Amino acid sequence: MEFALAGQYFYRQYRYDLCRLFIDSSLANPSFQFVDEDTVLQFSSPVFEHGFGVFALRDKRLYGALLALPFLFDSVGMQAIPSKYPIKNSFYIAGLMVHEMFRGQGIAQKLLLKFLDEINTNEYAYVFTRVWKENKANMQLYCEMGFSPVADIVQKSIKPGESDVQVFREKYLVRELKPHE
Numbered sequence: 001m002e003f004a005l006a007g008q009y010f011y012r013q014y015r016y017d018l019c020r021l022f023i024d025s026s027l028a029n030p031s032f033q034f035v036d037e038d039t040v041l042q043f044s045s046p047v048f049e050h051g052f053g054v055f056a057l058r059d060k061r062l063y064g065a066l067l068a069l070p071f072l073f074d075s076v077g078m079q080a081i082p083s084k085y086p087i088k089n090s091f092y093i094a095g096l097m098v099h100e101m102f103r104g105q106g107i108a109q110k111l112l113l114k115f116l117d118e119i120n121t122n123e124y125a126y127v128f129t130r131v132w133k134e135n136k137a138n139m140q141l142y143c144e145m146g147f148s149p150v151a152d153i154v155q156k157s158i159k160p161g162e163s164d165v166q167v168f169r170e171k172y173l174v175r176e177l178k179p180h181e
Helices: 008-028 037-050 075-080 107-118 136-144
Strands: 002-006 052-058 061-070 090-098 126-132 148-158 165-176
Touching (some): 008 037, 008 052, 107 136, 136 165
Protein backbone atom coordinates (compact mmCIF):
# COMPACT_ATOMS: atom_id res chain seq x y z
CA MET A 1 0.00 0.00 0.00
CA GLU A 2 1.32 3.43 -0.96
CA PHE A 3 0.50 6.51 1.16
CA ALA A 4 0.45 9.65 -0.94
CA LEU A 5 -0.10 13.30 -0.13
CA ALA A 6 -3.21 14.33 -2.06
CA GLY A 7 -3.79 17.84 -3.37
CA GLN A 8 -5.93 19.16 -6.21
CA TYR A 9 -4.42 16.84 -8.84
CA PHE A 10 -5.06 13.64 -6.86
CA TYR A 11 -8.50 14.89 -5.87
CA ARG A 12 -9.53 15.42 -9.50
CA GLN A 13 -8.13 12.01 -10.41
CA TYR A 14 -9.76 10.12 -7.51
CA ARG A 15 -12.81 12.22 -6.53
CA TYR A 16 -15.38 9.63 -7.60
CA ASP A 17 -13.44 6.82 -5.90
CA LEU A 18 -13.33 9.05 -2.81
CA CYS A 19 -17.12 9.50 -3.03
CA ARG A 20 -17.61 5.74 -3.18
CA LEU A 21 -15.22 5.16 -0.25
CA PHE A 22 -16.96 7.87 1.79
CA ILE A 23 -20.45 6.52 1.07
CA ASP A 24 -19.44 2.89 1.69
CA SER A 25 -17.76 3.89 4.97
CA SER A 26 -20.88 5.80 6.00
CA LEU A 27 -23.14 2.83 5.22
CA ALA A 28 -20.95 0.48 7.27
CA ASN A 29 -20.98 2.83 10.27
CA PRO A 30 -23.66 2.30 12.94
CA SER A 31 -23.95 6.10 13.18
CA PHE A 32 -24.97 6.11 9.50
CA GLN A 33 -26.04 9.49 8.22
CA PHE A 34 -27.33 9.50 4.66
CA VAL A 35 -24.94 11.01 2.13
CA ASP A 36 -25.04 10.99 -1.64
CA GLU A 37 -22.36 11.70 -4.23
CA ASP A 38 -23.26 15.40 -4.58
CA THR A 39 -23.06 15.87 -0.80
CA VAL A 40 -19.64 14.20 -0.68
CA LEU A 41 -18.36 16.37 -3.54
CA GLN A 42 -19.64 19.52 -1.80
CA PHE A 43 -17.94 18.38 1.41
CA SER A 44 -14.63 17.29 -0.13
CA SER A 45 -14.05 20.08 -2.64
CA PRO A 46 -13.14 22.74 0.01
CA VAL A 47 -10.78 20.24 1.64
CA PHE A 48 -8.63 20.21 -1.47
CA GLU A 49 -8.99 23.94 -2.09
CA HIS A 50 -7.85 24.91 1.43
CA GLY A 51 -6.30 21.76 2.91
CA PHE A 52 -5.09 18.39 1.71
CA GLY A 53 -5.60 14.68 1.98
CA VAL A 54 -3.57 11.56 2.37
CA PHE A 55 -4.59 8.63 0.19
CA ALA A 56 -3.88 4.92 0.66
CA LEU A 57 -3.44 3.47 -2.82
CA ARG A 58 -2.76 0.03 -4.21
CA ASP A 59 -2.57 -0.63 -7.94
CA LYS A 60 -3.92 2.90 -8.56
CA ARG A 61 -7.06 2.15 -6.51
CA LEU A 62 -8.11 4.16 -3.48
CA TYR A 63 -8.54 2.11 -0.29
CA GLY A 64 -8.19 4.75 2.41
CA ALA A 65 -8.24 8.51 2.86
CA LEU A 66 -7.65 11.18 5.46
CA LEU A 67 -9.10 14.62 4.66
CA ALA A 68 -7.97 17.73 6.54
CA LEU A 69 -8.24 21.50 6.33
CA PRO A 70 -7.86 24.54 8.57
CA PHE A 71 -10.16 24.36 11.59
CA LEU A 72 -11.84 27.64 10.60
CA PHE A 73 -13.90 25.61 8.11
CA ASP A 74 -15.59 23.55 10.86
CA SER A 75 -18.41 25.83 12.03
CA VAL A 76 -19.67 23.28 14.59
CA GLY A 77 -16.25 22.91 16.17
CA MET A 78 -15.60 26.61 16.36
CA GLN A 79 -18.58 26.88 18.71
CA ALA A 80 -17.70 23.79 20.77
CA ILE A 81 -13.96 24.15 21.34
CA PRO A 82 -12.75 25.98 24.48
CA SER A 83 -11.35 29.45 23.79
CA LYS A 84 -7.89 28.52 25.09
CA TYR A 85 -7.15 26.91 21.70
CA PRO A 86 -6.06 29.26 18.89
CA ILE A 87 -8.55 28.26 16.21
CA LYS A 88 -6.78 30.17 13.44
CA ASN A 89 -3.61 28.16 14.17
CA SER A 90 -5.39 24.79 14.19
CA PHE A 91 -6.09 22.13 11.59
CA TYR A 92 -9.06 19.76 11.43
CA ILE A 93 -9.21 16.15 10.31
CA ALA A 94 -12.61 16.14 8.63
CA GLY A 95 -12.57 12.50 7.61
CA LEU A 96 -10.64 9.29 8.07
CA MET A 97 -11.90 6.26 6.18
CA VAL A 98 -10.60 2.86 5.14
CA HIS A 99 -12.25 0.41 2.76
CA GLU A 100 -14.03 -2.29 4.74
CA MET A 101 -11.88 -5.19 3.46
CA PHE A 102 -8.69 -3.39 4.57
CA ARG A 103 -9.73 -2.41 8.10
CA GLY A 104 -7.71 -3.71 11.03
CA GLN A 105 -4.44 -3.66 9.06
CA GLY A 106 -3.02 -0.39 10.41
CA ILE A 107 -3.95 1.68 7.35
CA ALA A 108 -5.77 4.37 9.35
CA GLN A 109 -2.73 4.74 11.61
CA LYS A 110 -0.41 5.06 8.60
CA LEU A 111 -2.70 7.69 7.05
CA LEU A 112 -2.63 9.61 10.32
CA LEU A 113 1.17 9.33 10.64
CA LYS A 114 1.64 10.59 7.07
CA PHE A 115 -0.69 13.52 7.81
CA LEU A 116 1.20 14.42 11.01
CA ASP A 117 4.48 14.25 9.08
CA GLU A 118 3.19 16.56 6.33
CA ILE A 119 1.35 19.25 8.29
CA ASN A 120 3.11 22.61 8.59
CA THR A 121 3.92 22.79 12.31
CA ASN A 122 5.32 26.29 11.90
CA GLU A 123 1.84 27.51 10.97
CA TYR A 124 -0.38 25.13 12.97
CA ALA A 125 -0.14 24.40 16.70
CA TYR A 126 -3.07 21.99 17.11
CA VAL A 127 -5.02 19.43 15.15
CA PHE A 128 -8.62 18.55 16.00
CA THR A 129 -10.95 15.79 14.91
CA ARG A 130 -14.48 14.72 15.74
CA VAL A 131 -15.38 11.10 16.50
CA TRP A 132 -18.70 9.43 17.16
CA LYS A 133 -18.49 8.36 20.83
CA GLU A 134 -19.50 4.78 20.01
CA ASN A 135 -16.74 4.36 17.43
CA LYS A 136 -14.38 2.59 19.82
CA ALA A 137 -11.77 1.77 17.16
CA ASN A 138 -11.36 5.40 16.08
CA MET A 139 -11.39 6.67 19.66
CA GLN A 140 -8.66 4.17 20.57
CA LEU A 141 -6.57 5.01 17.49
CA TYR A 142 -6.68 8.75 18.10
CA CYS A 143 -5.91 8.37 21.81
CA GLU A 144 -2.97 6.09 21.02
CA MET A 145 -1.74 8.77 18.59
CA GLY A 146 -1.69 11.46 21.30
CA PHE A 147 -5.14 13.00 20.92
CA SER A 148 -7.25 13.77 23.98
CA PRO A 149 -10.95 14.67 24.44
CA VAL A 150 -11.70 18.38 24.59
CA ALA A 151 -15.45 18.82 23.95
CA ASP A 152 -18.70 16.90 23.50
CA ILE A 153 -21.41 17.73 21.00
CA VAL A 154 -24.82 16.34 20.06
CA GLN A 155 -26.00 16.30 16.46
CA LYS A 156 -29.45 15.40 15.20
CA SER A 157 -30.26 13.91 11.82
CA ILE A 158 -33.25 12.52 9.98
CA LYS A 159 -32.74 9.84 7.34
CA PRO A 160 -34.50 10.53 4.04
CA GLY A 161 -37.99 9.04 4.02
CA GLU A 162 -38.11 8.68 7.81
CA SER A 163 -39.55 10.90 10.50
CA ASP A 164 -37.55 9.71 13.52
CA VAL A 165 -34.78 12.02 14.63
CA GLN A 166 -31.48 10.28 15.32
CA VAL A 167 -29.19 11.70 17.96
CA PHE A 168 -25.44 11.36 17.54
CA ARG A 169 -23.07 12.04 20.41
CA GLU A 170 -19.61 12.97 19.30
CA LYS A 171 -16.35 14.00 20.91
CA TYR A 172 -13.86 16.54 19.70
CA LEU A 173 -10.29 15.41 20.23
CA VAL A 174 -7.16 17.55 20.07
CA ARG A 175 -3.44 16.97 19.72
CA GLU A 176 -0.77 19.59 20.12
CA LEU A 177 1.61 19.63 17.19
CA LYS A 178 5.33 19.66 17.82
CA PRO A 179 7.69 21.28 15.28
CA HIS A 180 9.31 18.77 12.93
CA GLU A 181 12.87 18.05 13.83
